[in-house]
């Protein structure tokens with residue numbers, strides 16, 4: 001089909017060896033059996049060369065599509081991290097090019113010009129005028145995709161694992177912008193290609209907030225202060241509870257905006273039954289690959305089955321789907337919510353499904369636990385540290401729920417069975433996520449499950 005297919009085909013073994021060391025590669029739980037190119041586009045020709053490549057990664061019965069930006073030069077590796085090097089092929093140095101600012105500026109230029117380049121469509125949103133010629137650097141914070149910041153003005157997220165169709169992140173950002181939501185970074189452009197015969201979003205451009213700090217950084221700084229000082233949380237300079245309450249209020253506002261933009265449906269018993277089935281299925285799936293989860297399975301099942309007995313309808317709507325502290329940014333003007341893509345491992349249908357807003361509340365409550373516990377990872381067990389970490393978590397979880405309740409007019413803690421089950425379901429998801437992505441962190445969700453199972457999960 002397009003030029004440079006031979007180079008792409010020759011690189012597959014090198015790509016297979018290189019993928020497992022990439023933070024964004026979500027298949028670290030199984031060996032790779034094959035890598036096959038699905039499509040490639042030449043974005044810059046000559047020396048250097050920039051190729052956009054979609055590969056299918058086969059791991060036993062699992063097949064997933066990932067996108068790569070491959071740079072290739074006759075010279076040695078340019079100034080990019082050593083880990084970017086993929087291999088030498090036909091005398092060319094081939095490397096992951098997202099860190100090569102000489103190559104990546106064309107992505108913004110193409111969006112600004114609204115170009116179609118070798119099968120990829122670059123667009124700006126109808127009312128957006130984009131600057132050109134800006135150089136980009138990849139962000140360094142924890143993330144499942146790869147984001148490039150252009151001149152402190154724009155941020156382009158390249159979705160690594162691809163699912164066919166318009167990405168939910170882009171779809172919900174557009175809907176929220178339509179209703180004037182104050183808590184999102186404005187969507188400005190997108191890149192799409194083709195996967196499984198249909199147009200598929202591969203990148204989204206948004207306004208970059210240079211003055212922003214992400215919630216995870218703020219929260220973990222506060223935890224560190226708390227663990228180091230030995231003072232009650234409210235006496236600390238870095239107390240996070242006020243922010244946690246404002247964050248709760250912002251999330252309730254985003255939920256109301258999503259409902260205004262895209263509607264709310266009355267949930268029924270079938271919805272609850274489906275929720276329980278999905279929780280049980282996820283539990284079985286994760287327990288089958290993570291033996292450490294197995295002892296908790298019977299009690300987790302009981303907590304999930306309780307959801308089917310909830311009386312009264314639980315309304316459903318579009319929600320964020322994977323809300324945590326790394327998905328929210330504190331700017332000078334308040335909290336912004338990022339990344340409405342949903343859980344990276346979920347299928348397209350799961351991400352598109354309407355859900356209870358409590359799912360997002362549960363996600364954020366889990367994140368307060370994570371922030372509190374991450375300092376303990378790899379440390380010898382000390383009950384005092386654990387107690388302090390949990391005190392920080394409880395204080396901030398309560399503040400978040402208070403802020404949410406003030407705006408929503410209903411307190412999420414009032415639906416305790418559903419909230420607890422959703423939190424446990426999220427923790428089960430995290431066990432699977434950590435097992436596949438960050439095995440060293442597996443103890444974080446596992447210890448939460450152990451605790452939630454013994455203390456009946458009061459928040």
Ligand SMILES: Nc1ncnc2c1ncn2[C@@H]1O[C@H](COP(=O)(O)OP(=O)(O)O)[C@@H](O)[C@H]1O
Nearest residue numbers: 141143144145155185207208209214326338339
């Ligand atoms: N508009 C923005 N302005 C400033 N920083 C941003 C913006 N969007 C994302 N970020 C930074 O990038 C990080 C990852 O973004 P996110 O959309 O959550 O990516 P991923 O889906 O890969 O996890 C965030 O935690 C935040 O630090």
Ligand SMILES: O=P(O)(O)O[C@H]1O[C@H](CO)[C@@H](O[C@H]2O[C@H](CO)[C@@H](O)[C@H](O)[C@H]2O)[C@H](O)[C@H]1O
Nearest residue numbers: 142143144322324325326343344366367370430
């Ligand atoms: O941000 P993503 O959409 O990529 O979400 C995935 O990665 C997250 C980690 O980067 C992961 O979140 C888990 O770790 C966070 C700390 O790094 C913590 O705040 C979250 O509560 C915890 O779930 C997320 O689950 C995963 O889908």
